[in-house]
Amino acid sequence: MTTWKFGNDIDTDAIIPGRYLTIYDPKELASHAFEGTRNAFAKEAAEGDIITAGRNFGCGSSREHAPIAIRGAGVQAVVAISFARIFYRNCIATGVLPVICPEADTITEDEEIILHLDEGHLTAGERTLKVEPIPAFMRKIIDAGGLVEYAKNLTEIEICTK
Amino acid sequence: MAATITEKIFSRRCAKEISAGDVMMAPIDAAMIHDITGPLAINKFREMGGTTVFDPAKIIMLFDHQVPADSIPAAENQKFMRAFAAEQDILNYDIHEGVCHQVAVEKGRVRPGDIVVGCDSHTCTYGAIGAFATGIGSTDMGFAMKYGALHFRIPESLKLTTTGTFQNRVGPKDLILSMIGDLTVDGATYKAVEFTGDTISEMSVPGRMTCCNMAIEMGGKAGIVAPDEVTRAYCGGRMDGGWLDLAPDDDATYVLEREYDAADLVPQIAAPHNVDNVGDVTKFAGTPVDQVFIGSCTNGRYEDLAEAAEVLDGRKFAPDIRVIIVPASKTEYLKALRAGLIETFVEAGGMVEAPCCGPCMGGAFGILAPGEVSLSTSNRNFRGRQGSTEAEVYLCSPATAAASAITGEITDPREVA
Ligand code: SF4
Numbered sequence: 001m002t003t004w005k006f007g008n009d010i011d012t013d014a015i016i017p018g019r020y021l022t023i024y025d026p027k028e029l030a031s032h033a034f035e036g037t038r039n040a041f042a043k044e045a046a047e048g049d050i051i052t053a054g055r056n057f058g059c060g061s062s063r064e065h066a067p068i069a070i071r072g073a074g075v076q077a078v079v080a081i082s083f084a085r086i087f088y089r090n091c092i093a094t095g096v097l098p099v100i101c102p103e104a105d106t107i108t109e110d111e112e113i114i115l116h117l118d119e120g121h122l123t124a125g126e127r128t129l130k131v132e133p134i135p136a137f138m139r140k141i142i143d144a145g146g147l148v149e150y151a152k153n154l155t156e157i158e159i160c161t162k
Numbered sequence: 163m164a165a166t167i168t169e170k171i172f173s174r175r176c177a178k179e180i181s182a183g184d185v186m187m188a189p190i191d192a193a194m195i196h197d198i199t200g201p202l203a204i205n206k207f208r209e210m211g212g213t214t215v216f217d218p219a220k221i222i223m224l225f226d227h228q229v230p231a232d233s234i235p236a237a238e239n240q241k242f243m244r245a246f247a248a249e250q251d252i253l254n255y256d257i258h259e260g261v262c263h264q265v266a267v268e269k270g271r272v273r274p275g276d277i278v279v280g281c282d283s284h285t286c287t288y289g290a291i292g293a294f295a296t297g298i299g300s301t302d303m304g305f306a307m308k309y310g311a312l313h314f315r316i317p318e319s320l321k322l323t324t325t326g327t328f329q330n331r332v333g334p335k336d337l338i339l340s341m342i343g344d345l346t347v348d349g350a351t352y353k354a355v356e357f358t359g360d361t362i363s364e365m366s367v368p369g370r371m372t373c374c375n376m377a378i379e380m381g382g383k384a385g386i387v388a389p390d391e392v393t394r395a396y397c398g399g400r401m402d403g404g405w406l407d408l409a410p411d412d413d414a415t416y417v418l419e420r421e422y423d424a425a426d427l428v429p430q431i432a433a434p435h436n437v438d439n440v441g442d443v444t445k446f447a448g449t450p451v452d453q454v455f456i457g458s459c460t461n462g463r464y465e466d467l468a469e470a471a472e473v474l475d476g477r478k479f480a481p482d483i484r485v486i487i488v489p490a491s492k493t494e495y496l497k498a499l500r501a502g503l504i505e506t507f508v509e510a511g512g513m514v515e516a517p518c519c520g521p522c523m524g525g526a527f528g529i530l531a532p533g534e535v536s537l538s539t540s541n542r543n544f545r546g547r548q549g550s551t552e553a554e555v556y557l558c559s560p561a562t563a564a565a566s567a568i569t570g571e572i573t574d575p576r577e578v579a
Contacts (some may be wrong), residue, residue: 009347009436013544017551018525021198022228022235024205036551056348059381060544061523062283064202064299085352085383086283086297093301137185137313147301151210151308159311160176160186 001048003109004041004075008054012087015058015066023065026072033069047074050113054080054105058087067096077115079104079122079131092138093147100132164411166319167386168354171275171294171408182318182415187311190220191293192272194280195307196262197225198525199300201239203281204246206304215250216310222271222280223247224255226262229518232526260491260517263287263459267371268493270400274389275408279306284459284541286377290370291397292389292408294354297378317383319354320345321416324361326425331473331575334369335461335539335559337361338376339430341422343440351381353417356410361424362387367396368463375460376541379437429575432557435545443562446572451556452534453484454567455548457515458522461539461560462490464497470564471503473575478510480570485512486528488520512567524548530555537572539563 020032034041051057051070057080058066067090070078077097081104091098099115101122107113111125121128134142144150163179172180175189195203200223207215215221223243231237240257247254259265263284266272274292278285281303288295298312306312322341342349355377362370370387377385387393388409429443456462456470467489479485487507489495495517498504504514521528522540530536530549535556538548543555558566561575568578 011542011544013523013542013547017546018523019529021525022233022239024202036546056351056381059347060283060542062199062281062285062297062299064199064301067299082348082351084348084381086299089302090299093299135185135315147305148206148209151305154309157187157309157311159189159309160178160180 001050001112002044002046003107003111003113004045004049004051005107005109006051006053006057009056009059010053011060012058012063012066013060016063016069021063021065026068029065029069030072033073042073045073045075049075051075051078052080052104052107053078055082057083059084062086064090064094067091067094071096079107079113081105092141095146097142101129103129164413164415166354166410166414166416167292167356167388167408168294168317168319168384170410171277172316174275175277180316182316184316186314186316188277188314189311190279190306191276192220192222192266192278193303193306194222194262194266194282194285195303196227196282197229197236197240197243198227199281199303200243202300203303203307204243206301207307210304210308212304212308215252215307218251221252221307222266223252224259224262224265225257226260227519227523228526229257258492260489261459261462261519263375264463264490264494267291268491270397273400274393274397279303279312283378284375286382286385287371287375287459289374289377289384289386290367291393292387294384294386296384317352317354318417319356320350321356321358321419322422323359323419324422324424325359326361326423328424328427331561332427332429333469333559333561334365334372336427336430337422337424338373339432339440339557340427342376342380342438343430344420345380347379347436347438348381350377353382354384354386355380355382357385357387363390366465367392368465372460379541429559429562431562431572432543434543434554434556437541437543437557443558443572443574446556447574449556449572450535451483451537451566451571453486453528453530453536454563455486455521455528455536455538455540456560456563457488457490457520458540459490460541462488462494464494466539466560467498467503468501470560471506473561473564473578474506474510474568477568479512479567481511483567483570485567486515486521487512488515489517491517521548537563537566
């Protein structure tokens, strides 16, 4: 497992540039992930890898291509101090686990990360760091395997309307 | 209970008291998809078992990012969406009308008080007419198209009050850039941003659209202005059923309140590569530029083009730079055409393109080479946004863009008499 460390304000144009948005295939998108800003990622990322980042990961466009590219590269979870809102939702929808960890920026690439979400923490190497719980509603979608799987099994939804 | 605009909109639509922090399945009054994010949304809709959309009249569909199709994959995506529109009986504006956010508002597909989702982050633009509008991803959109509803966490709000009158050649874009500089790129994450104060009351709907458009650049879930007489004049009959008292209560709860003085404001620039890297134009004056872009959902309306033409005042653009002007919609294009602005720009040496996103997101044309510098009236200056990751994008107002296009370097529009 490799840890890919990024800084603050990593935007969706950096994750997947605009010129590749006609592509929807996860593997093909993954081959352009972080192109021009971190070329090693597309070449070397593998199943089970984790991204760590500072504040505001995934800011910018609503392109779902961004979490799809990351997932396509094999990354299962992004551990960050904070996420941009649309990206966070898109992670939940597409099956990338967004983990909010106030000390995410202290994790180094040498530390192996193991998530213990139910216990509210992760371990990075020898250290134990707190993570924020995922809201109950979002958790239901994740447990179903993403929003598509969740929606497939919905027979009826209760809309709050007059 | 005292409520913000957002709380009032959700409470009204849901016929019960809704407060920030509530999680709910809310009804959707309009849902927008375009050529980039639409195909994936349609696929997700189908994967969820969707057969017919919840209400074809509430789906806004058009193509604006890569139009006319600039590649075979883009052409295939558009063909795919056309077929879906025909099958579902959805009105498709296709490539004919312009940039999604401008079109959604100007065609009256969005009304004050509506809850709107769009498969594009700048959907927050529609807050300019008092709708709660927010950007979502394609899978969420698939869900919204199937059920006509989506899960929301009702956001807390920020209240940004601006008073005073802008100096000549200073305007809404400078205001929103200075606010982003102040609050930073994640200063409003998960929050609704309410714009209020005399300056906003006196601001036109296009100016309010410029401000609300960029709420996402501070992380906002929505940008919003309470509907008033200016909104009513703009929306006219479309406000039927939507005209209601959405003004926030005086004692509504805000997580942050800030005051800004429009009279003190000078033209602003957001320097590479973050939108909160903002400073006065004087700090960047003299920076040589290779390309100037006037357009986008932020600043491609008639008012913006008129301001640029006024600064130009019959002069020519610097010969060794490219000036690309793209009206935000067919309606705005025609207004500019009839007012003689297009002729002015072409004679000055500019390229005027048909309404679309253009160079804004580096997908279609006007792409930058390594080492090049772009000055753009759009909303993002991220590394690689308009082409090479080694190019630089500066953001500014239409007045600053025009002044700089004359000299070929970043120029204070107040100094071009
Ligand atoms: S003009 Fe730019 S920001 Fe606006 S919708 Fe098009 S690509 Fe997005």
